[in-house]
Amino acid sequence: xRRTLVDPxxxxxxxxxxxxxxxxxxxxxxxxxxxxxxxxxxxGHGEADVILAxxxxxxxxxxxxxxxxxxxxxxxxxxAAEARxxxxxxxxxxALSWAHRFCDQLASGPLSPLHTxxxxxxxxxxxxxxxxxxxDLVLEYPNAHLNWNRGWSGVLPLRPLPDVDSPRVKAYRxxxxxxxxxxxxxxVASCLDGYxxxxxxxxxxxxxxxxxxxxxxxxxxxxxxxxxxxxxxxxDDHWSTVxxxxxRTEGADSRHYRNIADTARRQIxxxxxxxxxxxxxxxxxxxARSDHSTG
Numbered sequence: 001x002r003r004t005l006v007d008p009x010x011x012x013x014x015x016x017x018x019x020x021x022x023x024x025x026x027x028x029x030x031x032x033x034x035x036x037x038x039x040x041x042x043x044g045h046g047e048a049d050v051i052l053a054x055x056x057x058x059x060x061x062x063x064x065x066x067x068x069x070x071x072x073x074x075x076x077x078x079x080a081a082e083a084r085x086x087x088x089x090x091x092x093x094x095a096l097s098w099a100h101r102f103c104d105q106l107a108s109g110p111l112s113p114l115h116t117x118x119x120x121x122x123x124x125x126x127x128x129x130x131x132x133x134x135x136d137l138v139l140e141y142p143n144a145h146l147n148w149n150r151g152w153s154g155v156l157p158l159r160p161l162p163d164v165d166s167p168r169v170k171a172y173r174x175x176x177x178x179x180x181x182x183x184x185x186x187x188v189a190s191c192l193d194g195y196x197x198x199x200x201x202x203x204x205x206x207x208x209x210x211x212x213x214x215x216x217x218x219x220x221x222x223x224x225x226x227x228x229x230x231x232x233x234x235x236d237d238h239w240s241t242v243x244x245x246x247x248r249t250e251g252a253d254s255r256h257y258r259n260i261a262d263t264a265r266r267q268i269x270x271x272x273x274x275x276x277x278x279x280x281x282x283x284x285x286x287x288a289r290s291d292h293s294t295g
Contacts (some may be wrong), residue, residue: 001107001114005096006277012126013095014277015103016222017119025115027051027074029191030287037063037191038287039158041071042110051158054192062148063192067141071158074111075102075185075199080171083180090179090215095123098183099217102199106219113187113198118222120279123183129213131155131195132204146192155186157197157204164209172206181207181215188220190281220279232268239264 002018026042039052049070056063087093099121106112130136136154138144139161146152162169175181184200184207197204200214207214243264246257 001103003100003103013092013099013123015096015099015121017103017107017114017121019107019114019116019119021116022114023116024285025113026110027113028115029189029282029284031191031284032287036287037284039196044110052156052196060148062152063146064143065146065156065192066143067158069142069159072111073199074109074113075105078182080175080180083175083182084178086180088179092123095183095215095217099123102185102217102219113219115283117283118224120218120220120222120277122218124216124218127216127218131216132208132214136194146194148193153194155195155197156189156192157201159197159201161205162202164205166202168202169206169209172203173210175203176206176210176212181212183215183217186216186218188218188279188282190279191284218279221281221283223278223280232271235268235271236264239267 001020004016004018006014006016028040030038030040032038035056035058037052037054037056038050040048041051042048050068051071052065052067054063054065086097103121106114131154135147135150135152138146138154138156141157141160144156146154146156172181181203182200184204185198186195187198189196195218198219204214239260243257243260246254246260250256
């Protein structure tokens with residue numbers, strides 16, 4: 001796997017990951033013909049556990065999900081001593097250190113969602129705080145209903161969230177107060193119109209208990225660069241037609257023509273810079289098995 005730091009702005013970072021293999025990952029979405037989704041995770045010897053099963057409602061008003069207790073995080077636990085050795089605070093250096101640490105484990109382990117393609121791992125300082133509060137954070141377990149009619153686009157934990165008084169939560173609350181809490185890891189799930197929580201269930205509860213926003217890394221497929229140029233060509237053709245009409249009626253030296261030409265150049269430049277930094281739709285594989293149910 002090759003990784004490149006891109007789009008470093010302020011306290012935000014983005015790692016671009018070029019993944020050569022595997023073609024089919026250890027943690028993957030599968031889709032069946034009857035509007036069912038399944039999240040599976042390899043166990044070895046050609047077997048895979050069902051981690052989550054979901055069914056999209058006929059009217060597309062939402063999706064019903066049920067989770068098992070078989071999920072295993074691709075990220076190993078981090079001790080407080082390890083967290084203290086990294087740069088303090090939520091700076092770009094801090095975020096980059098954790099991003100590389102997570103990348104190492106995502107790339108080397110069999111439990112990872114990484115598959116062949118272009119991926120992005122981002123530390124978005126602008127991630128909305130409400131993502132982990134209210135109806136956006138799914139607290140019910142194992143069953144839940146994601147209400148698309150109400151605009152759900154939140155976080156679905158893959159394991160039960162621990163009790164706030166549990167010893168591990170208390171230990172992480174101290175890390176929150178010391179500002180050394182490792183980030184939680186979300187995975188973009190466009191099939192659910194939100195995210196699943198890959199790692200950091202205990203850390204998330206600790207941050208919420210301290211009335212703090214959990215630091216967050218977001219993993220997802222990046223936009224296919226091969227699809228960018230046809231989009232640029234389409235926009236360029238549009239503005240060329242507009243400018244040709246203005247040139248015929250007002251001339252290429254007119255203020256109107258120059259303003260529109262500047263707008264066209266900015267839009268194309270913004271597209272070329274911004275589009276590759278956007279997350280793409282989550283990939284799913286055809287499901288050849290029927291051992292799942294949403295109840």
